[in-house]
Ligand SMILES: *Cc1c(COP(=O)(O)O)cnc(C)c1O
C-alpha cells in the first residue's frame with residue numbers, strides 16, 4: 345500500500361497549494377523537463393496548469409504517458425488550429441440569460457456559482473468560457489428566483505462550474521437554503537471533479553449539509569480512469585452513498601487516456617466498488633486546443649461495442665454528445681432502426 349500523504353491535510357490548504365508550474369509537476373514525477381516542448385509553456389498562457397498534489401500522487405512516477413498526467417499537462421499541440429475546433433463549441437454564450445445561469449434543458453437549470461476549478465483539464469470545453477464576468481452575486485438571487493418561478497417545469501437545479509465544490513461549505517449552504525425555499529425545486533445536483541482530485545473535500549460538514557437538505561441530492565463526479573480512484577478516494581465516495589446521497593460518474597472519452605474498452609470496464613468496476621454508478625461517457629467537445637484528444641468515429645464505435653459486451657447494463661455509461669441548441673444530450677449509440 346502506498347502511503348497517502350495528503351489524507352491528513354485539509355482541503356482548503358490543498359486547494360491553496362496546487363501545482364501550477366509545469367516544470368515542478370515533471371520534477372515531482374521524476375520526468376525530464378525535456379518532455380515539455382516550448383509550445384507547451386505557451387499553452388499555459390491560454391489555460392493555466394492547475395493540479396492538486398493529491399491527484400499528482402496518483403500518477404505513476406517516470407511515466408510521461410501516465411493517463412492522469414496527460415489530462416493536466418499542457419501540450420504544444422494545443423496551439424494548433426483545427427477545422428471545427430472552436431472556443432465556444434456548445435454555444436453557451438448565447439444561452440446565458442442571467443449571470444451564472446444556463447437554462448437549455450427543460451426541467452433542469454444550471455447554476456454556476458464560481459468559475460474556479462481545483463484542476464484544469466486540458467480537454468475542457470469551458471477553457472475559453474468567460475466565467476468571471478458572469479457569476480451571480482447575492483443580489484442576483486432575486487432575479488434568479490423570479491426566473492425559476494416563471495418556469496414552473498424546472499424541478500432540478502444543477503450546480504456546475506467551474507467547480508462548485510471549490511466553494512466553502514458556508515457559501516454552498518447559503519445557496520442550498522435559497523433553493524430549498526422554492527417549493528418547485530425537488531432535486532439538487534452537484535457536478536464536481538473535486539472529490540476525485542482532493543478527496544478530503546468530502547468533509548463532515550459537507551456530508552451533513554447534503555444529507556440534511558430537504559432536496560434529493562445527487563453528486564455527479566468526474567473520473568476518467570480507475571487509477572484516479574485509489575482506496576482513500578473510494579472510501580470518501582462510499583461515505584456519501586452510505587448517507588443516502590446518490591453518486592454518479594461522468595467521464596470523457598479521451599485519446600491516450602481511456603480510449604480502450606478494458607480501461608473503461610475497469611473504471612466502471614472500480615466506481616461500483618465505491619457505490620458510484622456510471623452515468624455518462626461524453627465524446628470530446630470540439631473545443632479549440634483539444635484536438636489531440638479526439639478519436640475517430642469508428643474507433644469510438646468499436647470501443648463502445650466492446651464495453652457493451654463486457655459489462656452488465658447497469659455499469660455501462662451512456663455514450664453522449666452535447667450538440668449546441670439541442671434539448672438534451674444526444675445519445676450516440678443504437679440509432680432507431682425498427
Ligand atoms: C448536461 C447539462 C444538463 C444536465 O443534463 P442531464 O442529461 O440531465 O444530465 C443541464 N443543463 C445543461 C446546460 C447541460 O449542459
Ligand code: SF4
Pocket residue numbers: 461462463464465468469470505506507537566
Ligand atoms: S469544469 Fe470540470 S472538466 Fe473543466 S477544467 Fe473544471 S474540473 Fe476540469
